[in-house]
Amino acid sequence: MNKKYYLQSVLRVVFMGVLSFLFLIPFYIILRNAFATDRMIIGRKWMLWPWPMHILDNLKELFANEDVNIFTGLRNSAFIAVTQTFFQLLFASLAGYALARIPFRWSKQVFAFIIATLMIPYTVTFIPTYIVVAKLQMVNTFAGIILPGLFSTFAAFMYRQFFLDFPIEIEEAGKLEGLGYFGLWSRLALPNARGISIALGVIAFMRSWNAFLWPLVIGQNSSMWTIQVVISVFLTSQTIIIHEIFLGSLVALIPVTVLFFVLQRFIVQGITMSGVKG
Amino acid sequence: MHTRIMPKAEREGFWAFVLFVAPLITGLVVFTVIPIVWGLLLSVNEARGTVALHHFVGLQNYILLFQNEAFLNSLKTILIYGLFIVPGTIAFSLGLAVLITNTRKGQGFFRTVFFMPMACSYVVASLIWRMSLFNGMRFGLVNTVIKFFGVAPVAWTSTAPEVWFPLVTVRLWLQVGFYMIIYIAGIQEIPEELYEAARVDGAERGWVVFRHITFPLLRNTTLFVLFINVVNIFMAFDEFYNILGGTFSTTFNLRLARPPLVYLYTTSFTAQDFGVGSAGAFIVAFCIVISTLLQGRFVGLGRGIR
Known part of the structure; x- marks a missing residue:
């Protein structure tokens, strides 16, 4: 035995x-x-x-090598990923806090709307969103690449769940000290949501850094190519220098891998939460 | 009711709520709701090289697509891909999760190894797969290995049935770790007493326990994984484009296996036909809804009610 x-x-x-x-x-x-x-x-x-x-x-x-825009690509990717991560968290935490804590007559309807858009798959919105971005004259601009990715219903949903479980006594103490809703959010709720913010942030950063289709479609000018687009362009072109593209990919992989190792615990937490609550 | 005067606290709450929610809601309206409505309108208009709504054509775009062999083939492609990926992902990630939770030593190491590909992008993975792992020349790693068994080199990325090997393995490698984490979380939720009771009844940890305790209790986790997977599979683009794509101008090997999103990409951006492109997006959306409903049927979502 x-x-x-x-x-x-x-x-x-x-x-x-x-x-x-x-x-x-x-x-x-x-x-x-x-x-x-x-x-x-x-x-x-x-x-x-x-x-x-x-x-x-x-x-x-x-x-x-001046033909390989590896560094332009890295710079663009860094700019896009940092901006998207920051504003995604900002907007989502604001909305999540309001949904969890601020009494409002149509709060339920607003939440239902967010859940409804959460269910819409990307395939459906991809071409229509391009159309709107084109109408707004934002094709071939960083705004066109970045803006549609700033609004994460998933993150808002996760923040709402987190703030619902957050002990209300702490906030009541804050109210007595004269804090308004903005103060409660920025001084009490958000600092206590560090774990979930890091989890959502690192996942958002990795998604953004590794994104391919949207930057490919919007950033057509080579000066706007993200690192993923740069690698893809050289992979799908006829003549490539193999070791160079692999070294470029290695360089592209390093920031996310470092983030991954340092923050692995938070990523696992984030995925676990989404699995349990989603 | 409606005419009552709001107390001060509630009035303050009203404006706070509106301001807090405004950025997100505005963004969703501009980049999700308006696009969907516009897309629906475009799909019943002829819109070549334009995104304006000028020429109403009714359901013509939809009919064109259903008569279009390339589009129908793309749906077939994604069906085949899904039949490999969805069960493969579930079996693989569940298997890994069970193995890891049963291991005493090196749990953290194994978890990190299987989870690590999540940091890699589809583009970089496709590069590795196409240039070295499944390269059709003799120097490809898989070709080197099969040569050892006396098999001739295979042109993995340019022949019909073989092409599924790189396409399926690349996605499994990239995503299995993610679902494994979800399964590990699910397994940790199962009360230990159940396993102890099973041991008292004479069942060791093994297949019997897995079949009668672990798997049934993970039903919700499996449903979640299944749902996310099916929705995601319809968005497959990166690996097809980068493993099979030729240059930007030609579509080279893509004809071999072109999923809907690649087809819609070429229709909308290479051919600039936004009417047909939008119609295609809604057909795909419809397929997603249908397959989600079918899933519910097959796994018996309503079982609890009966």
Whole structure:
């Protein structure tokens, strides 16, 4: 009995080890290709690891190449992702707080409206939203890329749930000290919602950083390409320098991976909350 | 009732509420509600190279689409893709969650490894898949592995049935960890006493326990995963575009497997036909609604009522 249990758990660990190995292969490939020469990559046999590693050469080449807009792409992505994350959280937390705490005659209807738009899939709104953005003369502008992504009904919903569970006594104490609703939101509710804000924020940032279709459609001018569009353009063009595009992708992957590792606990919390409450 | 004078607190609340909610609601009206209404109107107009509503054509755009083989094929493509992805994701993520929660050592490590692909974008993953993993040349990793077993190299991204291997594996790799986290949370909600009771009854942790305790109690989690997955699958674009796409101007291998969003993308942005594009979006929306309702039927959402 005990022996059987022991054998089972050993088998389980071995099996998971093999799976982990398979899951890590793509990350290994990106590192391998980033520091190799193209001749090494397309050689007859699979090269396990580039030797010698071309770290400095490849970085220098990437910096020097004016056709590859990696840095414009990174700058655009950073600007778009930071702006979207900030305003998404701001608008969602304001709305979520009002829905949870401020008595209002049509509060229920407003909430129902938010839930209704939460259910509408992106496929449906994608082309019509483009049409509105085109009418507003915002194609090929950062406003066109950024604005439609500032309004997260999901985040508003999560904030509402959070503020509903927030102890009302603290806010009543704040009211006695003369705080208005804005003060209650900014001084008491929001500072206590740090965990959920980080969770929603990091998920919003990753989504925005990794977004592809919308920036592709709106930011047609190469000066507006995000890093994902830059990589895609070079991937789908006829002539590509393999190690350069992989090094560029590695650079694109670093900020989100760092965020991921540092804030993993919050991401897991955020997903867990959405799974349990959604 | 309506004529009563609002007390001061309520009046203050009225304006606070309006101001707090205004940014979000305005945004939703401008970028969701108006687009949907406009899209609906455009779908019954001829709108080539314009987004203005000038030429009413009734249901003609819809009829055109239903006679269009490429569009119908795109629906077929997404159906096939969904048949791979949806059950695959559920089985895979549930399996991983069960394995991880049953492991004592290295739980955190395994969880991180399976979850990590979430940080990667579809574009970068497609690059890895297309250039190295499933490259059709001899230097592709999968081709290297199958050569070891004496199989000739396969042109993964340009032949018909083989193309599903890269397309399915890339999405599974990217999304399985996310759903695994949801399942782990679900498993942790199951009261430990149930497992203890099962042990007393002689059932060890294993298949029996999984079938009679874990899986049935995760029903709501599974429904959630199923629902999100089905809605998401209709939005598939990035991996098809980047793994199969040729250059910006041609659509190269995309003909092999073109999902609705790629079809609508080319109709609307390459061909500038916004009337047909909008009509297509609403047909896809209709498909989403239908498949959601069917799901409810199959898994028996109303079972509790009976």
